[in-house]
Amino acid sequence: MPRIDIEALEDEWEEDHHLLARRSRDLSVKARQRIEQLDTARVLGLDRGRVTVDLNGEVVEAALAGTMRGAKAAVGDWVRVRPAKRDDDRPRIVAVLDRDSVLTRTADDVDDEERVVVANADQIVVVLAADYLDGGTRFLDRVLVAASVGGLDAAACVNKLDLVADDDAAMAEVRAVVDRYEAIDVPVRVTSALTGEGLDELGLLVAGTWTAFAGHSGVGKSLLFNRLVPDADHRVAATGRYGGRHTTVAAWAWHAEALDAWLVDTPGVRSFGLGGLAPDQLVEHFPELRDLGCHLDDCTHTGEPGCRLTPGMVDPTRWEAYLRLRASLQEGG
Template identity: 40%
Template structure:
């Protein structure tokens, strides 16, 4: 073994390289004081689409955030290329504290409770009065999730031309939940969207509802034409709709601020 004297030369000292790379290890992280604020619009396999001012930017989460996940609605801070041009990628370096959350509870397919939407002001529970029949237990679960996560609930009842809304509204009257009642012809003419829009202006709203209730048709009437989504029909045999909207994404209100 080679021994060093009291005053060894620098050339005599052996430096062990970092086995994980050439950068020295440090716990000091940059503050990113020049980061720009944005809102998460979609999340897809590690890539997040964010709205930064008036630009849509593709980003990924910084390693320093660890396992903390960003969801639709999160307010984040980004660095890097924020131009929004094709083949550019920014980096999310900070996720702001959430003022409200909408959680998906654990079930047989997914044993973990997950946050699916953050920072929404209200939860619009869309349900048809007939074709398909209302599901009170699903409405109850949505209301519990809204109250637990800090969102104000809103009942949107569709297809009132097929069945009256009185019995269902009476069930929840004691809770004082705001509600909107629409018909099928109003969905097609756009009048239903005008009725619902009054409750959406100036707020961030999460829409939920089982398949076939007219949720996607209503959302298409509320958002710009180039942001429309595919709709499906109710099965005449089973009385159930086909899932056509299965992901979470944020869409701008076409007429108004929401």
């Protein structure tokens, strides 16, 4: 069911078409039928009241209809668009269609206001900086949970390889991260957006899909994006240092023609909250715990008598991540 205010929409139509102010139940049916006859478009970007959409292959600017009060569209959403009534007007979005997938986050684990990062994407690629893997993998562990909840695939990209290429210990850490996540079927690509290393492999990962990039500020999402979509020319931070720079301020989707892909650059965030999730649900979204073969009902594998989990069955770093997230969600709940 599209998220719309049918009654308000009817009012607007009555005004538009000078319909008799007649309220009957089949007006709702008619309003829905009319919506179904309208074109569908895909949201590429939002900037306050303006919504850029892809309407039958053309990038046009639309606006939310007055009837959409309170309804929110996000990048990637499919919407129904009513044509502009006058030449100087913009097409109006009158409905947001149900989502196939949605990646949401909250400000922290206590907050439960869900913010949509991207709707209807096939895949999220979490970008990590090779010289800051601890923070990056903690972020990745959270996004893997959110992607599992929201029904999209997840992958990782360890970027800035050039910064650690000469450091054997750091390179061993990069390899350990690749192995840890590939073991749970999360593809990991290793790149340097600066030198171009690994970009072909990253391109293959995103080819033919709708993929969003997420990650801390300054990890190189926009530079990677510009490399994959050369005509996009997104703003990239001037220096290679971190410090909560937040160069990208809004999510935006671009077509990477050579890859037949739609790629979404998103603003870096400091934290990726999972406030919408109950602590006991977490276990469902750690594949290695879900597939443990523990047959206790609703087992969280945290000391229940008869639990099948024994030390060594699960990667210790991922196990720590599970316990840490669980504790954080318990504090929030």
